[in-house]
Amino acid sequence: MKVLKLMFKNAFRHKLRTSLTIVGIAIAVIAFSLLRTVVTVYNAGVDASSADRLITRHAVSFIFPLPYSYKDKIQQIDGVELATPLNWFQGVYIDKDQFFARLAVDPETVFKVYPEFILSKEELDNFKKERNSCVIGIDIAKQYNLKIGDIMTIDGDIYPGRWDFVVRGIYKPKDKTIDGTQMFFQYDYLNERLEAESPMRANEIGWFAIKIKDPNRSAEISAKVDKLFKNSSAETKTETERAFQQGFLSAVSAIITALNYLSFIIIGIILLVLANTMIMAARERTREYAVMKTLGFSAKHLVGLIMGESLVISVLGGGLGLLLSFPVVDGFGQAIPKGMFPIFYIEPITIILAVTAALSIGVISSIFPLIKALSTKIVDGFRFVG
Amino acid sequence: MAAIIKVKDINKSYQRDNFEVPVLNNISLDVEEGEFLALMGPSGSGKTTLLNLIAGIDKPDKGSILVADTDIAKLSESELAKWRSHNVGFVFQFYNLIPVLTAFENVELPLLLTNLSKKERREHVVAALTLVGLEDRMSHYPKQLSGGQEQRVAIARAIVTDPVIIVADEPTGDLDKKSADDILLLLERLNSEYKKTIVMVTHDPNAASKAHVQRHLDKGDLV
């Protein structure tokens, strides 16, 4: 029999109360992990966006197109390494719930500007050769069980009609933070049909991504680009990809900030739940602590006994919660439309935070009952009537 | 015979709300080694307070308390805790066993503070429980025992460290006549066979009659 054993026995003296506390902590930890995952995944998206890449779009709004011909003019600007046009295509693949980015691109330049999408030389060459070929992310390939040579049929909405693409390449994201759920096809394939069917819309693209030589010159180069098209029929707005990403998601960003705070409020709630349990437990044991002190047990022993009990509960609750967080976060990742958060997984930092939180809560919750137990004189402990 | 407990001119008062309540007034008391002393007196006369002072779980405002030549009134809290674990065995009216521990574990509790090995602890615990006649109840929890049995476990816990003195605060106060007699018989045996010095607080004249000496407290004065 050790003091340790008494600690465990104490922790489970009120089985229902302790179980409820453990479940409460577990639920809170799951909520914490889920919220933190949303926050970190969002931030990872922003962080992954490059600082040495600029985005040039229509000055009025993202939804207005720019002339394709701007490409060569931008390319001339000093400091610009490479400009590549991109155009949002959308369309319906299988059904409306299958959400992932589908973009018309320039096969010659796109993978040079986006080196984080890794494609073999052979597949890139094939992509360039065939007019209606496309490249998809590995996650899309897995999800829809697509292989090289397969046909993807997309029902156009922004660009009406039936569009058939042959998969000629499957790219791999450079690391976990990079989106593996995009689809790229040749802009020329789109443009040819537009020239034939609706010439008004031909030779226009959504935006340019510009790779610059020196990230420190981003402001200067952005200004140069916009100056170039000043007073034209389509004025531009250029900013770093990161600023673009943040601006594009600024509404989301407010919610993310709220979620961030909320995740820490949850920690506060667990603290109260456990502290309450510990205070009740220690109060009921006032006499027992007096007995132990009478027998010669010291403050050190009581600290071990009370803090230990609190830690047993918080670690069990935290561990259970963390364990369940993985399937829950996974399930949540499945439930949200693919592409909204292309990368959804529990980051190591979330695990570290949850564990640290559980441990600190265990310690903090025991402080008040500890002070009480240590400062109660033996004679008062014996006179205590619960 | 020499006095093992020498209480000299002690005063004790408690603070209640904003005024002092005097409890013990200049009490002096000697207890001989091997004595069995009964402290009697009306409720609120200060019996428990005096016993707690002798046992070192409270401190007098003034005066000295020598137990086996140590002035315990001068010891610090942690010195006192250590002193208690070596010198005093406690028996309370309401047994005060730890409910989540078995009879064996309750008796073993004070031995956890010693350097004894697990095997030695076991021998001591078994001996103590055998002495109180509960060798067949070792793995029972307090709630599986009768009041008299619980008190016997408490006595086993009090003697397992082989203390110099045993203090008992109304050890039969919560028991029926039969169980009370068993407990008193046990205390008498500890006194006569094992030569333990016992200070027992009691209301019960029958219990007091088992002691060698009876002292009466009245409103904080020994009479």
Ligand SMILES: Nc1ncnc2c1ncn2[C@@H]1O[C@H](COP(=O)(O)OP(=O)(O)OP(=O)(O)O)[C@@H](O)[C@H]1O
């Ligand atoms: N820790 C304390 N704080 C405040 N007052 C106390 C404390 N302990 C005892 N008293 C007061 O001191 C007086 C004596 O108490 P004590 O417990 O010593 O009496 P007692 O003789 O043991 O009585 P009883 O026979 O009822 O047990 C009482 O008036 C009691 O209210």
Ligand SMILES: [Mg+2]
């Ligand atoms: Mg009393």
